[in-house]
Amino acid sequence: MRRLRHMPATGGTLGKALLIFTAFSAARAASPTLTTLYNFTGGSDGFFPLAGVVIGSGGVLYGTTYSLGFGKSTNTGTAFSLTPPASAGGTWTQATIQEFTGDNGLYPGGILAIGGGGVLYGTCSAGGAGGTLYGTAFSLTPPASPGGGWIGAVLYSFASGYGHEPVAGIAIGIGGVLYGTTSSYATVYALVPPASSGGAWTEHDVHTFTPSLATNPEGGVVIGKDGVLYGTTGLGGGGGSDCSPHGCGTVFSLTPSATPGGAWTETVLHSFTDDGGSDGAYPDAGVVIDGSGVLYGTTQGGGTTGYGTVFSLTPPSSPGGAWTETILYNFSGGSDGAHPVASVAVGRGGVLYGTTPGGGTGYGVVFSLSPPVSRGSPWTETVLHAFSGADGSGPMAPVAIGSDGALYGTTKYGGTYPCGALSNGCGTVFSLAP
Numbered sequence: 554m555r556r557l558r559h560m561p562a563t564g565g566t567l568g569k570a571l572l573i574f575t576a577f578s579a580a581r582a583a584s585p586t587l588t589t590l591y592n593f594t595g596g597s598d599g600f601f602p603l604a605g606v607v608i609g610s611g612g613v614l615y616g617t618t619y620s621l622g623f624g625k626s627t628n629t630g631t632a633f634s635l636t637p638p639a640s641a642g643g644t645w646t647q648a649t650i651q652e653f654t655g656d657n658g659l660y661p662g663g664i665l666a667i668g669g670g671g672v673l674y675g676t677c678s679a680g681g682a683g684g685t686l687y688g689t690a691f692s693l694t695p696p697a698s699p700g701g702g703w704i705g706a707v708l709y710s711f712a713s714g715y716g717h718e719p720v721a722g723i724a725i726g727i728g729g730v731l732y733g734t735t736s737s738y739a740t741v742y743a744l745v746p747p748a749s750s751g752g753a754w755t756e757h758d759v760h761t762f763t764p765s766l767a768t769n770p771e772g773g774v775v776i777g778k779d780g781v782l783y784g785t786t787g788l789g790g791g792g793g794s795d796c797s798p799h800g801c802g803t804v805f806s807l808t809p810s811a812t813p814g815g816a817w818t819e820t821v822l823h824s825f826t827d828d829g830g831s832d833g834a835y836p837d838a839g840v841v842i843d844g845s846g847v848l849y850g851t852t853q854g855g856g857t858t859g860y861g862t863v864f865s866l867t868p869p870s871s872p873g874g875a876w877t878e879t880i881l882y883n884f885s886g887g888s889d890g891a892h893p894v895a896s897v898a899v900g901r902g903g904v905l906y907g908t909t910p911g912g913g914t915g916y917g918v919v920f921s922l923s924p925p926v927s928r929g930s931p932w933t934e935t936v937l938h939a940f941s942g943a944d945g946s947g948p949m950a951p952v953a954i955g956s957d958g959a960l961y962g963t964t965k966y967g968g969t970y971p972c973g974a975l976s977n978g979c980g981t982v983f984s985l986a987p
Contacts (some may be wrong), residue, residue, distance in 0.1 A: 588668035592968035593979035596622040599631035600979035602963040604664040605950030617661040631661040650703040660688035663722030667815040681710030700797040716740030721773030734770040774838030782807040785836040790824030801825035801834035822876040827855040833862035838896040851893035860886035890918040906950035914941030945981040960985040
């Protein structure tokens with residue numbers, strides 16, 4: 554599960570697998586309209602949608618909840634769909650398409666990925682075959698006929714002593730190979746599909762991080778040109794005295810070997826320092842890639858006030874050169890947001906969209922970050938929505954950008970239903986219309 558580090562109180566692939574949704578965003582209005590598409594009740598629909606949503610065929614949204622309903626013998630998570638209404642202004646239809654009960658996984662916390670045929674891929678941070686507790690990678694295959702049930706399958710059960718606890722989502726590479734990260738025994742792994750139907754998936758460790766150099770790769774990976782993987786570690790790196798002794802985190806790349814089966818090459822593209830407020834610290838989320846190969850991400854700490862940053866990393870102009878990091882925005886911890894723990898989405902015109910679980914009126918915000926209008930001028934942050942609690946609280950996931958230009962996302966808490974003994978709600982799915 555994502556860990557919030559150093560947080561002062563602020564209140565209450567290529568293709569589909571990149572999860573960037575870059576080409577579909579329209580320019581945003583200064584005050585877009587938020588609509589709560591669904592309030593989780595803590596019943597069979599689950600609660601705490603920690604991860605965001607992905608957009609499937611027909612505009613159907615897919616996501617997960619971290620926990621199942623109260624009164625269940627196991628409160629261990631669901632996967633759900635939200636189908637848009639037939640006419641504008643109608644009610645979205647929620648369906649629980651999978652319950653996680655142990656052998657098929659526990660606590661799905663990473664965002665889903667959509668593969669060929671509408672198959673969903675994801676991870677659970679615990680559970681597994683035979684009662685193991687080290688996590689799973691799973692698939693959910695759509696019904697063969699309308700009204701039928703989704704078919705869940707465990708692709709791999711992680712084991713003790715190796716990389717396990719996959720808290721991030723999955724990226725889908727060439728040939729249907731799945732890539733992801735594990736938090737414990739920090740690794741980047743690949744899951745290779747079977748050569749024939751019904752065969753077993755094969756797990757390979759692409760890279761195991763050296764604890765003294767980098768740990769906590771909890772943001773997953775994205776796939777760039779030539780199959781290079783990019784991601785972050787929440788700790789480690791060259792550090793900076795403000796992050797001693799564990800380091801402020803890194804951005805890394807993993808380049809596949811030119812020889813089949815050979816070792817991948819890890820390169821640290823940037824080590825965060827946080828020194829003097831000139832850099833960010835603790836990148837909990839992964840990175841996204843724009844069409845020019847620039848990486849964008851967030852840090853939940855660091856910056857000029859310690860409330861986190863949005864950064865870019867520009868590739869070198871010549872092979873072997875250094876990547877250039879730029880802090881695009883420093884959060885103040887006030888109305889503009891605080892401590893972003895999710896990645897950003899890249900929209901039309903290079904506008905970035907994201908969330909913070911703190912700031913605003915104390916319940917978190919959705920924000921946009923617009924590129925400079927002239928060389929040397931700053932990026933411009935706009936709060937698109939500040940949550941109030943009743944309409945959601947604590948958004949911890951990225952937004953998805955629909956073909957209609959709307960933003961779609963989740964809040965872990967809040968909404969109109971009390972969550973058992975909790976007073977802050979079971980969580981919501983929302984849209985922000987242009």
